[in-house]
Amino acid sequence: MCGIVGFIGKKEAAPLLVEGLKRLEYRGYDSAGIATLPDGKIERRRAEGKIINLENTLNERPTAGTIGIGHTRWATHGIPNETNAHPHATERVAVVHNGIIENFQELRAELVEKGFTPHSETDSEVVPLLITSYLNEGVSPIEAVKTTLKRLDGAFALGIIFAGEDDLLIGARRGSPLAVGFGEGEMYLGSDAMALAPLTKKIAYLDEGDWVVLKRDQVTFYNEDDQEVSREIRETAMSGALIGKGEHRHYMLKEIFEQPQVIGDTLASFFNPTAQTISMPDFPFDLATIPRITIVACGTSFYAGLVAKYWIEQYARIGVEIDVASEFRYREAPMEKGGLSLFISQSGETADTLAALRYAKSQDQHIMSIVNVPESSMERESHAVLHTHAGPEIGVASTKAFTTQLTVLACFSIALAKAKGAIDPTLEARLCKSIAEVPARVTEILNHDESLRDIAHSVAEARDVLYLGRGASFPIAMEGALKLKEISYIHAEGYAAGEMKHGPIALIDESVPVIVLAPSDSNFEKTASNTQEVVARGGRVIFMADKQGCEKMADHSMASVAMPDVEPFVAPILYSIPVQLLAYHVAVHKGTDVDQPRNLAKSVTVE
Structure with a gap:
């Protein structure tokens, strides 16, 4: 989603702003821009499309100044073009904005009546216009911002600079994350630690409703009541190096091939190799007394949660409700007191999931989050957190973040089942052994890359593709379909195999490829039978199963992918890998933008 970076210091701002924006590309965007203050006057450089277009603009028309703000925009109000790109500005103030100003139409009408002329279609432009209207009344920049913030409804993060004020940068946060970075004689503003990583490791996050006044040698935080407050400065562990693709053509492929390592890193947090057991950190609640679990997430993280529902209900014998965050928060669901609400998000900043978290908190739930980004909003607002250790994921289509989420959820399911006394030591040992073997089995599956590339050629010609699975493979079928849709733009759907006959x-x-996920579990024979129904109607089947399963279905498959013979418990993690690779190779064959597919953003920080 939209990204903000700001700088105030003694160096030239423009190169630092562009560098920060590059580190925010992973969030997804349609346009980019910066504003600086050469000779005290606001100058903007904006461009539709990728940051390279902004760099070309800056090469043709450089801009100077030691203070500035930058932005990558993902369109909400107004089409993605240069006019709607940020920063938005008047002669007196320039603003970058993440989020949505819900009452912008009312404010816009008021400003037009006062004689202001909006030049864009965006909700964001009302912010610099409103600030300017107060500046014109003779108030100071700080007072103008303070008054403006009281008028805004919605979720936002803001970065603001003023003409003639080369030692003043203001930030504000309501709903969208914002961080301050500390340097020697210079200060920084950013949407997250990633933007600031090469500049500083000293970070302070704005709390909900905060605003902040930055000068070269001074930072002053205010809460939503405009009272001066202090905020903790912490050392961020985020690497300062730009993330490279290494030998791989795309970030997505690099991240797929990183999965043995990051799954192993994640396992190391929970698995004791000496005792061959899973252990959780100390929670401020007792797992043994949890009466019910509610899982809430969006997109790929939702499918990870759906797999966890199968695991938890089967092994821990606890009822699990699961919903997408954007629906859950509006159902006003009754929640059993003392229940555990589990929220899953790669970024820890997903707007709908955060809102659902706050609702669950109001319902006296224990709050646990699974996140990949330390120091995120969800982590700070949870009673307990379990980290995935995927590292920065740049490709918009989630791969390693998904499998590390599954890894954490598998470990949690074992620990929960043990705490509940629902599994005996023999089954516990078997499950622990199977999860410990996952990194090595993933490495084996990655050796299928070439065969999946060959299969992708036939899939790439299709208009529609179906994915089928049963049990815990059903969510992986839906995830496989989502991956194909996201990056190749082919229509795809994932179904429970037993539901095929119902529509x-x-x-x-004969034009519809059907990818069947069929690990050797209690559902295999039924999945095989559903596959034969597809074949009888001319469907082209790509069968993913262990060697024995592939041999059984050899006469009914256009192609097969032989998977390792593993404990069914860990099959969802492993079967995620070939569906990722298949989607990747189909997208490459079609020539789409694999890492930054159209209309999508990495971190969805608005509703």
Whole structure:
């Protein structure tokens, strides 16, 4: 989603701003821009599309100044073009904005009546216009911002600079994250630690409703009541190096191939190799007394949660409710007191998931989050947190973040089942052994890359693709379909294989590839039977199973992918890998933008 970076110091601002924006590319964007103050006057450089277009603009028309703000925009109000790109400005003030100003139409009408002329279609432009209206009344920049913030409804993070004020940068946060970075004679503003990592490791996060006044040698935080407050300065562990693709063509492929390592890193947090047991950190609640679990997430993280529902109900014998965050928060669901609400998010900043978290908190729930980004909003607002250790994920389509989420959820399911007395030591040992073997089994699967590339050629010609699975493979079928949709733009759907006869089988003909996920579990024979129904209607089946399963279905498959023979418990993690690789190779064959697919953002920080 949109990204903010700001700088005030003694160096030239423009190169630092562009560098910070590059580190925010992973969030997804349609346009980019910066504003600086050469000779005290506001100058902007903006460009539609990728940051390279902004760099070309800056090469043609450089801008100087030791203070500035920058932005990558993902369009909400107004089409993605240069006019709607940030920063938005008047002669007196320039602003970058993440989020949505919900009452912008009312404010816009008021400003037009006062004689202001908006030049964009965005909600964001009302902010510099409103600040300017107060400046014109003779108030100071700080007072103008303070008054403006009281008028804004919605979720936002703001970065603001003023003409003639080369030692003043203001930030504000309501709903969207914002961080301050500390340097020697210079200060920074950023949407997250990633933007600031090469500049400083000293970070302070704005709390909800905070605003901050930055000068070269001074930082002053204010809360939503405009009272001066202090905020903790912490050392961030985020690496200062730009993330490279290494030998890989795309970030997505690099991240797929990093999965053996990051799954191993994540396992190391929970698995004791000497005792061959799973242990959780100390929680401020007792797992043994949890009566019910609610899982809330969005997108790929939702599918990770759906796999966890199968695991928890089967092994821990606790009822699990799961919902997408954007629906859950509006259902006003009754929640059993003392229940555990589990929130899953790669970024820890997903707007709908955060809102759902706050609702659950108001319902006397224990709050646990699974996040990949330390120091995120979700972590700070949870009673307990479990970290995935995927490292920065740059590709918009989640790969290693998903499998590390599954890894954490698998470990948690074992620990929960043990705490509940629902599994005996023999089953516990078997499950622990299977999860410990996952990194090595993932490495084996990655050796199928070439065969999956060959299969992708036939899939790339399809208009529609179906993915089928049963049990815990059903969410992986939906995740596989999502991956294909996200990066190749081919229509794809994931179904529970047993549901085919209830409608989707009408779609089957010789032009429809059907990817079947069939690990050797209690559902294998039923999945095989559903596959034969597809074949009988001309469907082209790509069968993913262990060697024995592939041999059984050899006469019914257009192609097969032989998977390792593993404990069914860990099959969802492993079967995620070939569906990722298949989607990747289909997208490459079609020539789409794999790492930054159209219309998508890495971190969705608005509703």
